[in-house]
Structures are given as C-alpha cells and as structure tokens.
Amino acid sequence: MSTRVLIVGATSAIAEALARRYAAQGATLFLAARHTERAAAIADDLRVRGAAMVEVGAYDATVPDRAEALVAAAWEALGGLDVALIAHGSLPDQAACAASAALTRRELEVNLISVIDLLTPLASRMQAAGCGTLAVIGSVAGDRGRQSNYVYGTAKGALAIFLQGLAHRLAPAGVRVLTIKPGFVDTPMTAAFPKGPLWASPDRVARDIQRAIARGTHICYTPWFWRWIMLVIRLIPAAIFHRTQL
Amino acid sequence: MAALTPYQSWGRYPRALPAGVRSLRFRDQPLPRVAGSVLPFGNGRSYGDSCLNNGGTLLATRGLDRFLAFDPATGLIRCEAGVLLSEILSLTVGGGWFLPVTPGTRYVTVGGAIANDVHGKNHHLAGTFGHQVIRLELLRSSGERLRCGPTERADLFAATIGGLGLTGLITWAEFRLKRIANPYVQVERTRFDHLDGFFELALGADREHEYTVAWIDCLASGRHLGRGIYLAGNHAAPTCEDAPRPPGRAPSIPFDPPLSLIATPTLRAFNEIFYRKQPRRPTNGVEHFAPFFYPLDGIGQWNRIYGPKGFLQYQSVVPMSAGRDATRAMLACIAGSGQGSFLSVLKVFGDRPAAGLLSFPRPGVTLALDFPYKGRATLRLFETLDTLVAQAGGAIYPAKDAHMSPRLFAAGYPRVDEFRRHLDPAFSSSFWRRVTGAVA
Numbered sequence: 001m002s003t004r005v006l007i008v009g010a011t012s013a014i015a016e017a018l019a020r021r022y023a024a025q026g027a028t029l030f031l032a033a034r035h036t037e038r039a040a041a042i043a044d045d046l047r048v049r050g051a052a053m054v055e056v057g058a059y060d061a062t063v064p065d066r067a068e069a070l071v072a073a074a075w076e077a078l079g080g081l082d083v084a085l086i087a088h089g090s091l092p093d094q095a096a097c098a099a100s101a102a103l104t105r106r107e108l109e110v111n112l113i114s115v116i117d118l119l120t121p122l123a124s125r126m127q128a129a130g131c132g133t134l135a136v137i138g139s140v141a142g143d144r145g146r147q148s149n150y151v152y153g154t155a156k157g158a159l160a161i162f163l164q165g166l167a168h169r170l171a172p173a174g175v176r177v178l179t180i181k182p183g184f185v186d187t188p189m190t191a192a193f194p195k196g197p198l199w200a201s202p203d204r205v206a207r208d209i210q211r212a213i214a215r216g217t218h219i220c221y222t223p224w225f226w227r228w229i230m231l232v233i234r235l236i237p238a239a240i241f242h243r244t245q246l
Numbered sequence: 247m248a249a250l251t252p253y254q255s256w257g258r259y260p261r262a263l264p265a266g267v268r269s270l271r272f273r274d275q276p277l278p279r280v281a282g283s284v285l286p287f288g289n290g291r292s293y294g295d296s297c298l299n300n301g302g303t304l305l306a307t308r309g310l311d312r313f314l315a316f317d318p319a320t321g322l323i324r325c326e327a328g329v330l331l332s333e334i335l336s337l338t339v340g341g342g343w344f345l346p347v348t349p350g351t352r353y354v355t356v357g358g359a360i361a362n363d364v365h366g367k368n369h370h371l372a373g374t375f376g377h378q379v380i381r382l383e384l385l386r387s388s389g390e391r392l393r394c395g396p397t398e399r400a401d402l403f404a405a406t407i408g409g410l411g412l413t414g415l416i417t418w419a420e421f422r423l424k425r426i427a428n429p430y431v432q433v434e435r436t437r438f439d440h441l442d443g444f445f446e447l448a449l450g451a452d453r454e455h456e457y458t459v460a461w462i463d464c465l466a467s468g469r470h471l472g473r474g475i476y477l478a479g480n481h482a483a484p485t486c487e488d489a490p491r492p493p494g495r496a497p498s499i500p501f502d503p504p505l506s507l508i509a510t511p512t513l514r515a516f517n518e519i520f521y522r523k524q525p526r527r528p529t530n531g532v533e534h535f536a537p538f539f540y541p542l543d544g545i546g547q548w549n550r551i552y553g554p555k556g557f558l559q560y561q562s563v564v565p566m567s568a569g570r571d572a573t574r575a576m577l578a579c580i581a582g583s584g585q586g587s588f589l590s591v592l593k594v595f596g597d598r599p600a601a602g603l604l605s606f607p608r609p610g611v612t613l614a615l616d617f618p619y620k621g622r623a624t625l626r627l628f629e630t631l632d633t634l635v636a637q638a639g640g641a642i643y644p645a646k647d648a649h650m651s652p653r654l655f656a657a658g659y660p661r662v663d664e665f666r667r668h669l670d671p672a673f674s675s676s677f678w679r680r681v682t683g684a685v686a
C-alpha cells in the first residue's frame with residue numbers, strides 16, 4: 001500500500017522537496033497550507049511526479065482551534081496516516097520581540113503552541129492505530145539560547161522537549177517521533193547570498209529527513225555536521241559565550 | 247574584481263553586477279516592485295550578457311519548477327518556466343517520451359529555451375523549441391497575465407519566442423513531447439578531411455537522419471581546413487538490444503583554477519587526437535541519448551577550465567549561397583589566429599520559417615566556437631569574423647554573444663522594430679542596452 005503522508009506547512013521549500021520524494025514513490029498525500037492555491041499548484045506537480053493521490057486543505061497556524069479538524073480531515077481523506085510532517089513556522093524579528101511581550105507570545109503561539117495543538121490529536125490517533133511517524137521541523141536554534149534569536153530558539157527548544165516526552169510516551173505503541181534540526185538551507189528566499197559549505201539544498205535536507213523517517217531515528221541534524229557544531233556551541237562556557245555576537 | 251554573485255553567464259564574460267536578485271517561487275506571485283529594470287534569469291546557460299542585467303534586478307526563475315500536467319498517452323506537457331529540460335527528461339524518458347527539440351546541454355530552463363528560441367541537431371526537420379510551444383502565459387509588469395500561442399495573441403507570441411526575456415516573464419508553457427521506443431540513439435560517425443567533405447555529407451545525411459551535426463578541428467589549416475567528424479543519428483528502433491548503460495554521475499571541476507587551462511598546444515593535441523580517434527571509414531553504433539545530445543554535460547562546471555577571465559562563444563549563421571566561402575574564410579581566420587576553441591560545431595539549418603521575430607536559426611550554415619578571453623586579441627579576431635558574417639548577410643546568436651555591434655545586430659535581425667512594440671517597459675538586459683545603444 002502506498003505511504004500516507006500529511007504535510008502541514010506544505011508550501012515551504014523543505015516540505016515541498018520531501019513531498020516530491022514521497023510522490024515519486026507513489027505516496028498519497030494531504031497538503032495543509034495557508035495559501036491553498038499555492039498548495040494546489042504543488043499538488044498538481046506531485047500528481048505528475050507520481051503521487052497516487054493528493055488532497056489539499058486550508059490551515060492557518062495563527063487561527064486557534066483549527067488543528068483537530070485538520071487532523072480529522074487528513075485522517076479521513078487518506079484513511080489513516082503513516083507520516084505526519086509539521087513544517088510550518090515563522091522567523092520572528094528578535095529585536096521587535098524584545099520590545100513587545102505580546103509579539104513574543106504570538107511568535108510562541110505560531111512556532112510552539114500551534115504545533116502542539118496538531119501533535120496532540122495526531123499522537124492519540126497514531127497511538128490507537130499502533131503505528132506511524134510524527135516528524136517535526138525544529139531547528140539548531142533550539143539547542144542554545146542566543147541573543148540574536150532566542151524567541152525562535154525558545155519555541156524550538158521547548159518543542160524539542162515536548163517531542164522527547166511524546167516519543168517516550170508513544171514508543172510502546174510503536175509510534176515514532178522525529179525531531180529534525182536543519183542548519184542553513186539554500187531556499188529561493190536566500191538565493192542571492194553567496195553560499196558557503198555550510199549551506200544545504202532543500203532536497204538534501206529532505207533526503208536526510210526521509211532517511212531518518214525510514215530508519216526510525218529520533219533526532220536528525222541535517223546536514224549531519226550540525227550535530228557537532230551544536231555540540232561545540234552548547235559546550236562553550238557562558239562567560240566566554242556572552243562575549244560573542246552569536 | 248567585482249564580488250561574484252552566483253548570477254553569472256556561462257562564459258563568465260562579461261562580469262555584471264545586478265542591483266538585486268528576486269527569487270520567484272510561485273507562479274501566482276506578482277512581479278516585485280523595484281526601481282530600475284528587471285530581467286528573468288533562467289539557469290545562466292547563455293554565454294554572454296543576454297541573461298545579465300548590470301545595475302538592474304534579476305528575476306531568478308528556478309523556483310518555478312513545477313509540472314502542471316503531463317499526459318503519458320499523448321505526450322502533452324505543461325510546466326512552469328523554471329523547470330530544467332533535464333527534469334523533464336528524468337520524468338518522461340522512462341515512459342517513452344523525449345524532448346522534440348533540445349540544445350547541447352539539458353541544464354537549461356523551459357523559459358530560457360523559449361526566450362532564446364533554442365535549436366538542436368534536428369533543426370532541419372523540427373525547427374526550433376519555439377515551434378513546439380502550443381501555449382504559454384506571460385506576466386507583464388502591468389500585472390496582466392496573457393496567454394499566447396500560435397493562434398492566440400500570435401504577434402505577442404512571436405515576439406516572446408526568441409524575445410530574450412524582454413517581453414515579460416513567462417510563467418508556464420505547454421508543448422508536446424515526441425515518442426521514442428527507448429533511451430538510445432543509432433549514430434553514424436564519418437570522418438571528413440576538409441570543408442567540402444562536410445557539405446557533401448550534410449546534403450546527403452540531413453535527408454535520412456533526424457539529428458545531424460559536425461565537430462570541426464578549428465586549428466587545422468591548409469588542405470586540412472575544416473576537417474572533422476560528421477555525426478548523424480536517429481532514435482533507436484524498438485528492437486535495439488545491445489544498448490549501453492547510461493553514464494554514471496558526472497564529475498565536476500571543483501574549483502576555479504587561477505588561470506586558464508586552455509593553451510594552444512593542449513588544444514592542438516586534443517583536436518588532433520579527437521580527429522584521429524575516428525577511423526577513416528564511417529562507424530555505426532548505438533549510444534545512450536545523454537552522451538550523444540549532451541557531450542559536455544558529462545563534466546559539471548566545465549566552464550571553469552577557462553580560468554577567471556572567462557571565455558566567449560562565437561556562433562554565426564550565414565545563408566547557404568555564401569555558406570561555403572564564408573565558412574572557409576572564417577575557419578582560415580581562426581586557424582591563423584591560433585586562438586581556436588576546444589571543439590567547434592558546424593551544422594546546416596533547415597528552411598522552416600522562424601517561430602519568433604528575433605529567432606536566430608534561419609536557412610544556412612551555422613558555426614559555433616569557444617574562445618578563451620584574451621582581451622584585445624580576441625576582440626580583434628571577432629571583428630574580422632564579424633566583417634565576414636556581415637558580408638555574407640549572416641547573423642550572430644544573442645544567446646552566445648558578448649560583443650556584437652548595434653550595426654551587426656540591426657543587420658542580422660531586420661524585424662527588430664516590429665519586436666520593439668512588444669517590449670515590456672520594465673524589462674531590459676545588458677545585452678539589449680549594448681546592441682541597441684539604449685541607456686539603462
């Protein structure tokens with residue numbers, strides 16, 4: 001049977017690259033996104049690339065109480081789920097957040113609470129079904145709070161702890177939880193920057209994600225070297241760290 | 247040296263610095279509002295400055311890489327303009343569909359193939375890429391989205407085919423693929439010892455073969471002038487069994503050598519070996535389509551071997567009546583200069599009327615060569631070649647050009663005034679300003 005995949009935040013470059021990989025294997029997909037027209041353009045493309053079936057649903061992470069309904073719709077449309085990838089997020093303006101608790105709260109809602117809202121019903125359904133993988137795009141920014149983007153880092157760091165607990169809870173049911181931690185990704189949004197060796201293409205990241213899902217890994221740094229870069233960054237003593245501009 | 251952006255042309259000459267690059271990712275996006283002019287940028291496989299916009303904004307189209315529809319029963323395909331021809335081939339060759347027209351590299355976008363109205367080895371039968379297009383959507387700076395095709399807004403369509411990205415942004419296009427039985431080509435190679443040999447072969451083989459082209463040893467002179475190897479191919483028959491395996495992953499030139507690796511003695515040796523390798527008698531064999539159509543795609547980033555100064559290509563077409571003499575004169579000139587290129591290509595175009603107002607292909611014989619950029623010496627040689635082309639009533643290919651004068655452009659493209667009426671006022675390019683003498 002073909003793999004049944006839900007992708008939330010389906011118009012992001014990484015999500016689209018992963019969707020193409022599953023489509024090429026004949027998967028059935030449910031794409032949830034704010035821009036449904038753009039998701040529909042992606043859906044047409046995935047059909048040409050070999051997807052057995054693609055559905056599109058509207059989802060806006062800033063509107064609360066939509067998560068249950070979305071999960072139910074996707075579950076029904078695909079007759080259950082093998083993989084759910086949560087890929088939506090926003091990159092907060094750290095300086096603006098530092099000046100506004102309200103803005104900080106909104107960013108935490110989009111990057112953390114809305115994800116938990118989705119994961120909660122997904123976890124229950126997968127637990128009952130006794131299979132499935134929950135894959136969530138976190139960030140290396142969640143590994144250590146840094147002055148340049150700690151609101152984003154807080155959301156991703158808290159999310160990582162939540163996923164750790166969820167993984168623990170769901171393990172006996174045979175449900176896997178994967179935390180993905182990409183580094184710099186060469187998306188069309190960053191196309192004009194000259195790229196160093198640390199930059200990876202969305203397709204490279206998608207390949208790592210697909211592999212991690214297939215292997216049942218729990219944490220996936222992508223590309224792999226970020227695991228070691230972040231290890232070093234976590235180990236730097238605060239007294240020294242505070243003198244950096246990171 | 248100006249800071250390198252990844253947005254250079256393939257010849258890496260001339261250098262140009264865009265004021266900005268805006269990446270497009272969805273075809274429903276409006277054009278960005280910027281000061282100054284914009285120009286679509288496909289995959290940068292043009293050699294000169296037709297894909298550059300010095301001081302203006304480039305609209306990077308590679309993010310528009312989705313298929314809209316493909317019918318595996320009829321071969322009808324619709325896709326966004328940033329899709330590479332290689333991506334189409336990966337999707338369709340297994341199912342028995344091939345590109346109806348393809349240039350010598352598969353790493354060009356559909357938008358770039360239309361905007362330069364590219365040609366392949368089957369021009370004598372199939373015409374150009376533009377001849378294959380059934381419909382496309384053009385996004386103008388006014389915000390209008392105009393569908394055009396051979397029977398719908400035919401005049402804007404004719405301006406956009408070969409329109410050098412100056413009539414607006416192509417967002418998607420529709421065309422028909424051609425049936426093939428397998429990914430192989432039956433190829434006949436024939437060595438010829440001088441230019442007349444080429445013309446004899448071309449007159450005969452073009453009738454029987456779908457794909458024809460010749461490699462020329464451009465350093466040979468005297469009685470060897472214009473010697474080379476004639477390639478004639480057809481898609482292999484369904485029964486073809488002794489088929490070779492597709493080539494593996496392409497090696498790549500991993501960094502920029504500090505100077506050009508192309509020197510005349512190396513070139514001479516290379517061309518000599520290439521020519522000698524081909525036995526005197528014609529050979530016939532089956533090849534995978536990739537090395538046949540895309541011999542240079544086998545080495546990624548091969549443009550780097552020319553070093554930091556870059557290189558230029560010179561591609562001309564001259565009418566058949568003057569073809570023999572003009573080609574001989576040009577080859578003599580090049581052999582005499584000793585600047586030659588790795589491999590030069592000679593082909594006879596068919597006489598199908600052009601699809602676009604500024605299409606390059608036209609009845610006659612076309613010669614294409616690469617030259618490492620050596621400053622004045624190179625430009626002086628080009629001036630001599632220009633004179634020969636002008637005298638023969640020929641034209642230079644904008645996709646490969648970085649030097650032609652406004653006069654030669656006007657002479658080679660007599661429909662340019664008609665074309666001007668369809669220019670989008672917000673669009674411009676380094677090439678256009680150069681060959682029309684317009685200011686930015």
Ligand SMILES: Cc1cc2nc3c(=O)[nH]c(=O)nc-3n(C[C@H](O)[C@H](O)[C@H](O)COP(=O)(O)OP(=O)(O)OC[C@H]3O[C@@H](n4cnc5c(N)ncnc54)[C@H](O)[C@@H]3O)c2cc1C
Nearest residue numbers: 288289290291292349350355357358361364365410411416
């Ligand atoms: C090894 C090699 C072999 C080649 N062989 C051949 C050959 O056999 N025959 C041949 O004809 N050419 C040949 N070429 C040239 C190449 O096919 C053309 O230059 C082609 O147009 C490049 O496409 P691109 O996608 O890289 O576009 P670019 O070079 O980036 O741009 C080319 C033009 O297209 C315009 N453009 C790009 N996208 C759009 C869009 N969406 N809407 C409107 N305008 C757009 C640009 O503004 C520019 O004017 C060869 C090139 C190489 C490097």
